[in-house]
Amino acid sequence: MNSRIYLDYCATTPVHPRVRNAMLRALDEEFGNPSSMHWAGTASRGLIDQARMDIAHGLGCRASEILFTSGATEADNLALFGTLRRYTPDECHLITSAIEHHAILHAAQHLEEEGYAVTYLPVDQYGLVDPEDVRRAIRTETKLISIMYVNNEVGSVQPIGEIGRLAQGHGIRFHTDAVQAMSLFDVDVDKLNVDMLSLSGHKVYGPKGIGALYVRSGIELEPMILGGPQEHSRRAGTENVPGIVGLGAALHLVQEYRQEERARLSELRKNLIVGLQSIDPGIAVHGWEDAVAPHILSIRLTGMDAEMLQIRLNNEGVAVSIGSACNSKSIEPSHVLTAMRMPREQIESTLRISLGMPTTVDEINSLLDAMARALPRAVMQ
């Protein structure tokens, strides 16, 4: 195997040394239970309080509006279940989109099975939700709108501020899954007009197993995990102190580098597209350039079997991902690309390359070299 090149930062990111160092303190020194009233507990509580304040600062909200969870999946689930289950199914309607993460879609489908009404908004060929569709879908019993900020498969950036204004105007709560937006986009909750926002540690150079849900002050949620009074009785269980510290440090880090990383990754992405075009002039880039995240590149290569290409690239040490996923019984084409009305054959030729803080020009060049070698051996038969 050649040297390893990781270009799958949408799947997860490595823990940054600064984050790791912050976490080590919580692991090695401040081991107390944050609920304990003695010195050990107080020290741990202090670390949580500091992380909560750091995160709140980044989101432009109050510390008391941050609720720690085990990750973005739990945060997404809590936003949906916690909101809707305060009402009976017949008086409640949810609006979401067809390209949400499964943490939203499967929760919405579960709520539908419980009798709640759900509208799944379509997207256009760029993977974008039309705010006009949101407006049309609103009913008198609509209680929640949940639209993701940046799509994890194609990088489409949704008009969150506009949808938020629309929701606000109708007195409807608005939630966004901002997992893929946190590292490069403005996430000021007031500017975005969001009432709830999910985030994850491991997508921003923090640890796995930690996330958070911003919940605007005054919003009541039905808890999903019952037990102790942690997180103001909204999420029971002894806090994951090292994880919380890591999440705080990670968000602090990405905020610090947000502007320069956005410009740097945009440039790398542009060069990558040019390089790929020289290898395959027929390459199609998914998403609309004016509304696409700079760290995500979803491409369709002419007549390529993306799975074979991914395997051949992996064999050369290059990690990228494809548009299909295996479930227990079959291979399912990506629901995002399907919602973009892409035929199965095109989905099976789709590759996702995602860039991150450690990505260098040399790595992009190595990817292009590997791609030139692998492409002829991955042609669909």
Add this chain to the structure above:
Amino acid sequence: MSKYKVCVVGGHCSNRVMIVAEQLTEFFERQGIDCQISTHLAASEYGFPPRSNLILQLLPAFTEAEAGCPVINIKPLIGDPMHPATIEKILKQVQADYIM
């Protein structure tokens, strides 16, 4: 005469390869063709597939020159387990190699 060996080749998903291999086993049984079906994942077993008389692949993993035996693309079987043109191609090859 040793058993006719068929290898079903897939990429990452062992479920998908297994499902296709099971469907082909049943199909061969119905046709009265006695053969041994094995599976191979290109993602985890990169290199040459096990020695076979016929390779049925779900993705372009091997050429006939590499495999040293006929190679048939069976990707259409994912959407349609009895995809007529693909099944016909397999039958023709098996009949040519085995029955005749």
